[in-house]
Amino acid sequence: MNANYEAGGYIEAWCTKCKLELGHTIVAMVDNIPRKVKCNTCEGQHMYRAKPSETNRTKLKNPARKPRAKGAIYEEYLSRLTGGDLSRARKYSFKENYKKDEILDHPTFGVGVVLSVIQTNKMEILFKDGTKLLSQNQ
């Protein structure tokens, strides 16, 4: 902290009424920090604020960027491959043989996309809840 402030002292603060940084008179101190101030321009009393609303500034600087959910990636992948048409999804069976980018329908996990065939009898599938390893050609 810098200067020692005290009630009745002068401080530069953000006036919530004038919407400007102006000279204020400290009205009340809490823990050595100005709490309440009076604007020397409009004489309005308000809580001490060094800058205009900090939360608004943060929002402007960092527009909400949500990490993409697993589900969103899945939806995107699926619609890119099928164009929203899931009718060509094959019922999953470990006896069958699947290829990369093939759509399959699993009784438990739902519709999935074959991401890659790891071994002749093992493949990685992208389901709504994430990727899973499934057997094939058993």
Ligand SMILES: [Zn+2]
């Ligand atoms: Zn003011």
